[in-house]
Amino acid sequence: MSAYEEFGEQPEIEARNLRIMEALLFASEEPVDLEAMRPYLSDGADLDALIDALQRQYAGRGVTLVQRGSKWAFRTAEDLNFLLRREQTDTRPLSRAALETLAIIAYHQPSTRAEIEEVRGVSISKGTLDVLMEAGWVRMRGRRRTPGRPVTYGTTDAFLDHFGLEALSDLPGLEDLKGAGLLSSRVPSSFQVPLPFAGDLTDEEDPLDPDDLGDPESDDESND
C-alpha cells in the first residue's frame, strides 16, 4: 500500500510494524504506551517514526490517532463527536404520586411542599417535584413569608397548554367535580375546593432568592 512506502529500506517490515501497532491500539482497553508495543514489533523498530506515520495515515479521517500524555489511542475525529450524542424522546405515564402532587399544586397554588404533604397525607419524595418541573408543568414561584421561608410552587403556562385549559379558573370546581362523579355527594358541607391563584405573587410571598434556581430541593428540604 502506498501509505507504507515512506519507509525506504525495509518497507515490508515497517508495513508489518504499522499493522501490528494499529491492531494493538485498536484492541487495547486503554491508551497504549509506545514502549508497551515494542515486544510485538520487529527488533530495533523506530517507535516514534512508526506512530508518526500512523498518525499521519489517520489524519483527516473519521477516526484519528491522538496522544494522551505519553500514551496513544484511536478516537473519533472531534468534528464528528456529534455522532456520539443522540437525543431521544420517550413518552412515559406520570406516576400516581406525581399526578396527585401536580393536582394539589394546581388547585392549591401557591403551595409549599409542607402544604402539599398535608393534603396528600404522605411526604413527597425528592423525585416527584423534579419530574413535574422537568416536565415543565410546575415552577417555583417564590418564598412564603413564614418562618423558614419555604419555596412556593405553582403551575406554568405549559401546564395549561398540556391539559387543555385556557386559564386556571377553568379547573372544575366543587360542584363540577361532584357532577362528574369524581367527588361523592357525601362530602361534608365544610368541604371546599380552592380557587387557584393565578397571579404573580400573593401578599404572603416574596420573590425567589437569586440562588434558588440552582438546587430547589436542598433549599426546600432544609426548611422542613
Add this chain to the structure above:
Amino acid sequence: MSAYEEFGEQPEIEARNLRIMEALLFASEEPVDLEAMRPYLSDGADLDALIDALQRQYAGRGVTLVQRGSKWAFRTAEDLNFLLRREQTDTRPLSRAALETLAIIAYHQPSTRAEIEEVRGVSISKGTLDVLMEAGWVRMRGRRRTPGRPVTYGTTDAFLDHFGLEALSDLPGLEDLKGAGLLSSRVPSSFQVPLPFAGDLTDEEDPLDPDDLGDPESDDESND
C-alpha cells in the same frame, strides 16, 4: 485524500459520508447495521458503494472492516491472531454437548429440539440450549408447522461475529456436508439438502407466540 477520489461527482460529500461511516463503525464494539447509519449520511447516499469503498481502504491493514450477516464491524486482522492471541480466562469453555448442539443448529437451522436430539442420539439436557442462548449465539426463530408446533432454533449475528463468519454460507465444510447428504434428516438417496436458512422464517415455520420468550424450555418440552 486520494482514497476518496473514486466518487467522481461529489467527492466532498462522499468523503464526508465515508468519514462518518468510519467513525460510527469504529466507535462501536458490536457490528452495526448498514441501514442504521443512513440517518447520519447525505440524502440518497449509496450505502453499498460506501461500505465497499471503506472496506477496500482498510484491506491489508492491521484493522479490517468485516461483514457479519447484515452488519459490519472493524476487527483486528485475522492474520495477526498469533500475535494478539489472548487466553480467554473469563469465559468457560463450552461443554461437548453444547458445542455439538451449536454445530447442529448452525448447519441444520432451523432445527427443533427433537431434531437436534435425533442427530445426537441423546436427549438434550435442560441447560444446553440455555447456555447457547445466554451466550447470544442461538435464538428461537419460530415454530415448526408440525403437530405440537415445536420451537425452532437458529443462530444469531453474534454467532457469526464470534466465529468470524461473514454469513452462514461461510460455515466451514458446508458444501462438502451438503454434497454428502449429511445435513439431511433422512438417509441420503432421494432428498433435497436444505441450506442453513438464516432468513426470517421458512414456509414451515410460524412466528413465535408472544409468551415464548419467557420460558423457552417449558413450551418445547410439552411437545416431546
Add this chain to the structure above:
Amino acid sequence: MAETTDLWSQDLPERAEPDAVLHVDVGGYEGPLDLLLEMARKQKVDLTKISVLALAEQYLAFIETVRKQRIEIAADYLVMAAWLAYLKSRLMVPQHADDDEPSGEEMAALLQFRLARLEAMRDAASRLMNRSLLGRDIFKRGMPEPISITRHALWEADLYQLLRAYAAQRERGIPAEYSVHQRSVWALQDAREILERLIGQSFEWISLDTYLAQYLAKPDERATALASSFSASLELVRLGQVELRQNAAFAPLMMRRRQGDVQ
C-alpha cells in the same frame, strides 16, 4: 472424553473387573450413538465400510457386560440395544417378499448415516472452534466510544387523570376533618323514664306509637326508641304499673296506666 478413549483402547475383557467397569460408566458417553461411534472408530475404517453387524454385536455385548455389573443404564442405551438386536436379526434372517418392514440393509444404512452425520457435526464443531475466534484471536475495539443518549421524557397525563387524582386524595382526607357521628341510643332506663312521663296518669288505651310520635319522626332514633321503650313497657307491666294490649299481630300496641294502681 480423553479418558473414555483411553479406556476404549484397552481390550474388552479387562472391563470385566469391577473397578474398571465402575469407571466405564455409560454416562461418560454422550449417548448410545456416541458410544457406537467410538466403537466404529475402533474398526479403523471409513464409516461407510464398517461392519454394521459386528458393531451391533459389540454394542450388545457391551451393554450386557455393563448390566451384569448392575450399573444403571439410561433408557436411550437400552432403546438402541433393542433396535440393534432387531437389526441383527433382520441382517441374519432372509427377508420374505411380502415384508413391509425396512430391510436389514436399509436399517444398516440408516445407522451408518446417523453415525456419519454425528461425526460430521462433531468435526464441524471442532472446525468452528478452530477458527479465529472473537476475543481470542480477533478483537473488537477495546475502547468503544459509546453513543450517549440524552433522553427527554415526554410525560403523559390528561386532565381527567389529574382531576380524578385530585378528587380521590381530597376525599381520602375527609374523614379526618370531622368527628365520627355519634349514634343516639336510648338506654333502657332512659326509655322507662320517658315512657312513665308520657303515660302519666292516663287510663286511656293509647298506642305506643302515639306516645313516641315525636321521637319516631327522627329516622336515626326510630329503631332505638321503639326497641327500648317496648322493653321498658314490658318492665313496667312486670312491675304492675302498665297494661298492654294488642288486638292482632302487627296491630298497634296499646297501653294504659293500670287501673286501681292509684287507688
